[in-house]
Amino acid sequence: xxKELFAAILLAALFFxxxxxxxxxxxxxxxxxxIVDDAERAARSHDLDGAAQAAEDATRxxxxxxxxxxxxxxxxxxxxVSDKLGDLAKAAYAGNPGETVGAAKAxxxxxxxxxxIERVRAGSIF
Amino acid sequence: xxxxxxxxxxxxxxxxxxxxxxGKRQLGELAPAELVVAVLMSDLAAHPLQDLGTPLIxxxxxxLTLLCCEILISGAILKFARLRTLICGQPGxxxxxxxxxxxxxxxxxxxxxxxxxxxxxxDITDIGAVRYAILETDGTVSAFPYPxxxxxxxxxxGIDVSAPGFPVPVICDGRVIDKNLKTLGRDRSWLGKRLAAxxxxxxxxxxxxxxxxxxxxxxxxxxxxxx
Numbered sequence: 001x002x003k004e005l006f007a008a009i010l011l012a013a014l015f016f017x018x019x020x021x022x023x024x025x026x027x028x029x030x031x032x033x034x035i036v037d038d039a040e041r042a043a044r045s046h047d048l049d050g051a052a053q054a055a056e057d058a059t060r061x062x063x064x065x066x067x068x069x070x071x072x073x074x075x076x077x078x079x080x081v082s083d084k085l086g087d088l089a090k091a092a093y094a095g096n097p098g099e100t101v102g103a104a105k106a107x108x109x110x111x112x113x114x115x116x117i118e119r120v121r122a123g124s125i126f
Numbered sequence: 127x128x129x130x131x132x133x134x135x136x137x138x139x140x141x142x143x144x145x146x147x148x149g150k151r152q153l154g155e156l157a158p159a160e161l162v163v164a165v166l167m168s169d170l171a172a173h174p175l176q177d178l179g180t181p182l183i184x185x186x187x188x189x190l191t192l193l194c195c196e197i198l199i200s201g202a203i204l205k206f207a208r209l210r211t212l213i214c215g216q217p218g219x220x221x222x223x224x225x226x227x228x229x230x231x232x233x234x235x236x237x238x239x240x241x242x243x244x245x246x247x248x249d250i251t252d253i254g255a256v257r258y259a260i261l262e263t264d265g266t267v268s269a270f271p272y273p274x275x276x277x278x279x280x281x282x283x284g285i286d287v288s289a290p291g292f293p294v295p296v297i298c299d300g301r302v303i304d305k306n307l308k309t310l311g312r313d314r315s316w317l318g319k320r321l322a323a324x325x326x327x328x329x330x331x332x333x334x335x336x337x338x339x340x341x342x343x344x345x346x347x348x349x350x351x352x353x
Contacts, residue, residue, distance in 0.1 A: 001201070003197050003201065004198055004202075007197035007201075008198060010190060011194040011195075014187060017127065018130075018131055018187075021127045021128070073181065074179055074181065075179035075181075076179055120132065
């Protein structure tokens with residue numbers, strides 16, 4: 001009976017850990033998306049320095065969590081998000097507002113998909 | 127991660143049900159749930175090993191989930207007999223009073239060739255000699271020949287045979303196993319005498335020495351004793 005109890009507790013702990021992981025990734029995704037939105041708004045108002053600064057902030061925040069993300073996300077996903085944030089910064093530094101807005105949209109879409117893939121939904125399961 | 131756990135649970139249940147539906151003939155000597163765990167675990171553990179871009183947790187979490195499933199289901203099987211029947215199935219009698227039960231053979235998808243093969247493995251060449259045969263839940267066949275087909279036992283012949291003891295190794299490859307000496311109720315001084323009787327001074331020169339406590343011993347010297 002002890003073994004079964006241990007197994008039930010372990011299974012519950014795994015599910016709890018999974019739920020915490022969803023929460024953490026959601027929160028990280030929301031924080032980065034908010035900064036990317038700032039970059040997009042700045043680019044729309046032709047404040048490309050502000051957009052570049054926001055892109056740098058988003059990259060810094062993303063990289064500061066690399067210890068965790070490398071544990072729970074496929075490395076290809078991590079690199080993809082890094083690339084999208086890099087593209088956003090590159091477009092802002094290049095001084096092209098249209099390209100910066102496009103890069104911000106692409107980055108936001110990738111971050112949202114990174115967070116949503118962990119959410120428990122029929123689409124994610126099957 | 128939650129997706130990994132849920133997918134593992136779905137795969138586990140799907141494969142257990144599939145194995146159960148496929149029937150006993152597909153199984154070796156494992157119960158369906160055990161076979162599923164064996165098949166899945168090896169594959170799940172291999173992915174993160176092959177692809178370094180996949181976090182180790184993607185292999186560990188499904189393996190732990192399967193472990194929990196296996197422990198919970200085996201525990202539940204012990205407690206609930208109906209669940210055991212549901213997951214492991216029931217033994218089926220395929221020969222009754224010398225008559226092959228064709229309905230049971232069809233139900234278990236068991237062919238005559240397979241039945242003959244299983245019986246041959248039990249040294250039974252004539253199906254007609256079998257009174258009862260049962261297809262067990264692990265896919266093996268238990269066969270019970272007619273009494274007149276069974277080999278004679280010493281009791282039936284009225285022969286008195288002394289029961290041998292249980293032999294345990296006392297020296298393995300030059301190493302004395304004190305625990306087994308104790309099991310025999312002997313000590314090292316007894317061992318020294320037994321070796322001296324065979325002209326051996328050092329236990330390290332012995333490859334194998336076993337004894338059963340009722341006087342039967344097996345002794346073999348090392349062919350190339352260490353210098």
